[in-house]
Amino acid sequence: MTPTDLIKPCPSTPETGASSREIGRFGPCRAGEEGPVLVLLGGVHGNEPAGIHAARRVLGSLRADPPGSFRGTLVALAGNVGALRSPPGTRYIDRDLNRSFTPELLATPDPGCAECAEARAILDAIGREHDAGRPMFVVDMHTTSAPSDPIVVLEDSLPARRFGRAFGPALLLGFEEEVDGLLIDHLTRTLGCVACVIEGGQHEDPASVDALESAVWVALAAAGIISRADIPAAHRGALARAAGHRAGRVYDLRHRELIVDPSFEMRDGFDAHTPVRAGQSIATHGDGPVRAPVRGELFLPNRQPVKRPGDDAFFIVREVSPGWLDLSAWLRRSGPLRSLIGILPGVHRVAGRPDALLIDGQVAAVLKRQVFHLFGYRIVRRGDEPRVPRFRPWGAVRGFLSAAWHARSPTGEGDRRFWLVARRTLDIAAERSGPRAR
Numbered sequence: 314m315t316p317t318d319l320i321k322p323c324p325s326t327p328e329t330g331a332s333s334r335e336i337g338r339f340g341p342c343r344a345g346e347e348g349p350v351l352v353l354l355g356g357v358h359g360n361e362p363a364g365i366h367a368a369r370r371v372l373g374s375l376r377a378d379p380p381g382s383f384r385g386t387l388v389a390l391a392g393n394v395g396a397l398r399s400p401p402g403t404r405y406i407d408r409d410l411n412r413s414f415t416p417e418l419l420a421t422p423d424p425g426c427a428e429c430a431e432a433r434a435i436l437d438a439i440g441r442e443h444d445a446g447r448p449m450f451v452v453d454m455h456t457t458s459a460p461s462d463p464i465v466v467l468e469d470s471l472p473a474r475r476f477g478r479a480f481g482p483a484l485l486l487g488f489e490e491e492v493d494g495l496l497i498d499h500l501t502r503t504l505g506c507v508a509c510v511i512e513g514g515q516h517e518d519p520a521s522v523d524a525l526e527s528a529v530w531v532a533l534a535a536a537g538i539i540s541r542a543d544i545p546a547a548h549r550g551a552l553a554r555a556a557g558h559r560a561g562r563v564y565d566l567r568h569r570e571l572i573v574d575p576s577f578e579m580r581d582g583f584d585a586h587t588p589v590r591a592g593q594s595i596a597t598h599g600d601g602p603v604r605a606p607v608r609g610e611l612f613l614p615n616r617q618p619v620k621r622p623g624d625d626a627f628f629i630v631r632e633v634s635p636g637w638l639d640l641s642a643w644l645r646r647s648g649p650l651r652s653l654i655g656i657l658p659g660v661h662r663v664a665g666r667p668d669a670l671l672i673d674g675q676v677a678a679v680l681k682r683q684v685f686h687l688f689g690y691r692i693v694r695r696g697d698e699p700r701v702p703r704f705r706p707w708g709a710v711r712g713f714l715s716a717a718w719h720a721r722s723p724t725g726e727g728d729r730r731f732w733l734v735a736r737r738t739l740d741i742a743a744e745r746s747g748p749r750a751r
C-alpha cells in the first residue's frame with residue numbers, strides 16, 4: 314500500500330450527517346487498514362453543533378490537501394441525531410445523552426427513551442471502528458452555556474494525562490467519579506481507549522468552532538495519525554492561546570450540584586472559574602439560595618435557557634499542583650510504593666480482584682479521593698455511611714482512630730460499610746505494555 318492509497322478518502326462514505334450518524338471519514342477504505350483510529354463526536358448535546366462544524370472543516374482540509382504523514386483512520390460521528398434534527402436549541406429529548414451510558418440503562422432491553430436508543434447506536438458505530446490491534450482515541454466535542462475558555466476533561470490515568478496535555482488548555486480530572494453515564498468513561502472501561510471531552514467555548518461563539526477545529530488537528534497528531542509538523546500553522550498552540558493564563562493548569566473536580574427545581578438560576582457574576590467559598594450563595598431556586606458546599610472555582614455554571622430537574626447546576630473544581638501530579642505518576646509507576654496504600658488501617662484486598670481495594674468507610678471519608686488518586690485508584694462505589702462533616706475535623710480523626718482500633722473486616726465486595734476503589738484500566742494496560750507506554 315502506497316502513502317497515496319493510505320490517505321485516499323473512501324468514496325462510499327457519506328459526507329454529511331443528513332441521513333447518517335457518520336459525518337465523514339478519512340483514511341483507507343479497503344482491507345488492511347493500519348495505524349491508529351481517531352473517533353470524533355459532535356452534537357452529543359443537540360444544542361452544541363460546533364463539534365460537527367469543526368469535524369467537517371478538518372475533513373474538508375484533509376481531502377483538499379492530504380498531509381503526507383497521514384497514517385490511520387479519522388471517523389467523525391454525530392451524537393444525538395434526534396436532538397440535532399429537532400428545533401434549534403434542543404439539548405436532548407428525554408434525558409441527557411452524556412449521562413445515559415450507564416451499565417443499568419445499557420442492559421435494560423427497552424428502556425423507552427430516545428437517548429437510550431441513541432446511546433446504543435453510538436456504541437455500535439464506535440464498536441465497528443474498534444480493532445484490538447490498532448490504538449483507538451475518542452474526542453467528544455462540546456460547548457458550554459456560559460462563557461468559558463477551552464478545557465479538556467479526561468480521567469486521571471497516565472496515558473490519558475499524556476494525550477490531554479498535547480492540547481494545551483487546562484485539564485479537568487475526576488469528572489467520571491462524580492457523573493455517571495459519561496460516554497468517555499464507558500469507552501475507556503469497555504474498549505480500553507483513551508477518550509476525552511473537549512469544551513471548546515460558549516455555544517454560539519464562532520471561536521468555539523475554531524477551538525474545536527484546532528483540537529481535532531492536535532488530536533490527530535497526539536494519536537500518532539499525522540506528524541506534528543503537519544498541524545496547520547494557524548492551529549499550532551491555538552488552544553493554549555485561547556486558554557490564556559489557565560493554559561496547562563490541571564484541575565480536580567470536587568463537587569457536582571444537581572438542579573432540583575426548574576426555577577434554578579445562577580446569580581450574576583458567577584461565571585466559569587469564579588472563586589467561591591464554602592457556604593457562599595451562588596445561585597437561587599424556588600425562594601431560597603443555593604450555596605457552594607466546598608471552596609474552589611466554579612465550573613460549567615448552567616445558563617441554559619431551559620433547566621430540568623436532574624440536570625447539572627454547576628461544578629466546583631480546585632487546582633492540582635504540578636508536584637502532586639509528578640508524585641502520583643511516580644507512585645503509580647512503582648508497584649512496591651503503590652502497595653503502601655495497603656498497609657493503612659481499614660484497607661483490605663478484594664478476593665479475585667488484584668487491582669481493587671475495599672476501604673473502611675470511616676477511613677475513606679478521612680483519606681478522601683485525593684489520596685486514592687495519588688496512588689492511582691478511582692472510587693468505584695462509596696459506602697453507605699454518612700460522610701464525615703466538613704467542619705468537624707475531630708469527628709473525622711475519631712472515626713479514623715475507631716476504624717483503626719476495631720479493624721472491622723468486609724464480608725465481601727458488596728459490603729456497603731466499605732468503599733470500593735480500583736486502579737485505572739489504562740494505567741494497568743500501560744503497565745503491561747512496558748515502560749515506553751507509561
Ligand SMILES: [Zn+2]
Nearest residue numbers: 358361455456
Ligand atoms: Zn455538552
